[in-house]
Amino acid sequence: MAKYKITLIPGDGIGPELAAVAKDCIEATGVSIEWDIQEAGVDVMQKAGTPLPDSVLESIRKNKVAIKSPITTPVGTGFRSVNVALRKELDLYACVRPCKSYEGVRARYQNIDLVIFRENTEDLYAGIEFQKGTKEAGEVIDFINRYSAKKIRSDSGVSIKPISVFGTERIVRAAFEYARKNKRRKITAVHKANIMKFTDGLFLEVSREVAKKYPDIEFEDRIVDNMCMQLVQMPEQYDVLVLPNLYGDILSDLCAGLVGGLGVAPGANIGDQYAMFEATHGSAPKYKGLNKVNPVALILSGVLMLQYLGETQAAERLERAIADVIREGKSVTYDMKEVRNDPTAVGTREMGQAIINKMKAAVR
Numbered sequence: 517m518a519k520y521k522i523t524l525i526p527g528d529g530i531g532p533e534l535a536a537v538a539k540d541c542i543e544a545t546g547v548s549i550e551w552d553i554q555e556a557g558v559d560v561m562q563k564a565g566t567p568l569p570d571s572v573l574e575s576i577r578k579n580k581v582a583i584k585s586p587i588t589t590p591v592g593t594g595f596r597s598v599n600v601a602l603r604k605e606l607d608l609y610a611c612v613r614p615c616k617s618y619e620g621v622r623a624r625y626q627n628i629d630l631v632i633f634r635e636n637t638e639d640l641y642a643g644i645e646f647q648k649g650t651k652e653a654g655e656v657i658d659f660i661n662r663y664s665a666k667k668i669r670s671d672s673g674v675s676i677k678p679i680s681v682f683g684t685e686r687i688v689r690a691a692f693e694y695a696r697k698n699k700r701r702k703i704t705a706v707h708k709a710n711i712m713k714f715t716d717g718l719f720l721e722v723s724r725e726v727a728k729k730y731p732d733i734e735f736e737d738r739i740v741d742n743m744c745m746q747l748v749q750m751p752e753q754y755d756v757l758v759l760p761n762l763y764g765d766i767l768s769d770l771c772a773g774l775v776g777g778l779g780v781a782p783g784a785n786i787g788d789q790y791a792m793f794e795a796t797h798g799s800a801p802k803y804k805g806l807n808k809v810n811p812v813a814l815i816l817s818g819v820l821m822l823q824y825l826g827e828t829q830a831a832e833r834l835e836r837a838i839a840d841v842i843r844e845g846k847s848v849t850y851d852m853k854e855v856r857n858d859p860t861a862v863g864t865r866e867m868g869q870a871i872i873n874k875m876k877a878a879v880r
């Protein structure tokens with residue numbers, strides 16, 4: 517019997533070709549996995565009547581761990597994003613995005629090794645919004661104008677920003693636990709507490725309280741605008757960042773840019789019961805079926821999954837093989853070449869095979 521049963525969601529667009537390669541690379545580490553393959557996304561919408569059949573959630577609830585390729589968010593169909601639905605249904609409250617420099621990736625900086633912990637459920641992304649001109653918006657505005665010295669104009673749209681003690685405690689705790697487990701030295705909480713005293717202020721206050729329970733790990737905080745400047749000027753000074761949802765979203769992309777962009781940006785969505793690993797990038801439909809795009813972000817997400825499972829050596833072997841292939845710069849996809857139409861660029865499958873060959877050569 518396999519040691520692990522893991523849900524694999526091939527997704528749509530470039531998803532299935534990336535999933536096939538990532539699966540082969542993860543298997544080549546020797547960790548014994550039985551894959552529970554579950555279809556979701558635009559390709560199953562017609563057959564199943566929904567882009568997220570119940571069986572997908574049931575499978576993850578049973579197996580606890582999933583790896584997911586990108587899924588297109590259908591526009592104008594009334595279906596919400598499958599990616600958001602999965603995070604919400606499974607309460608995957610921590611979005612973890614490591615941003616690490618690999619030699620050979622074209623980027624402005626070297627030696628960056630940051631990890632972002634973005635809160636995934638609250639803040640301005642909670643989805644509590646009132647459209648300008650509606651009865652509800654009018655009532656909300658009237659209510660606020662009664663209780664606040666500051667007035668909202670009647671022709672406003674309103675988005676609500678809830679940040680709770682519960683939500684903050686668990687994301688900050690998750691960041692500290694990760695730091696401890698992965699021998700990271702410092703946590704930086706990012707906020708705008710000087711302006712938003714009752715939301716970001718609460719986030720900062722609760723972060724400080726949680727930090728007291730982890731005296732072995734350094735703790736500091738930064739105001740988000742200053743953090744952006746510091747990340748661009750001296751990213752090497754930072755280690756693990758913990759942020760509310762909106763700042764986390766923006767700084768995740770900033771940090772992905774620091775290390776070379778979407779092709780190499782892995783991610784994880786983690787809750788107390790379940791974890792789902794996925795690349796930061798989307799389904800890039802225009803490249804579908806062309807065997808062209810970079811599989812590294814999803815394979816690195818597989819590295820994160822192996823780490824999460826406690827398969828540390830397998831994770832290290834796979835990451836080393838990826839790093840070697842990137843450093844050599846030979847068997848890499850078009851986006852990693854100096855000129856985009858370099859004819860020596862290889863396809864998705866060939867890059868995956870080069871990574872597998874590296875792992876095989878290392879054990880010989």
Ligand code: NAD
Binds near residue numbers: 779
């Ligand atoms: P995208 O990330 O799919 O693509 C943007 C561009 O980035 C591509 O055109 C391509 O040039 C480049 N790119 C992306 N992945 C690459 C890879 N592996 N290798 C090389 N180049 C790569 O973003 P988009 O076009 O805004 O979104 C397309 C669809 O994906 C949308 O429906 C969106 O909702 C969805 N999406 C899904 C996820 C997810 O599944 N978690 C995340 C983001 C976007």
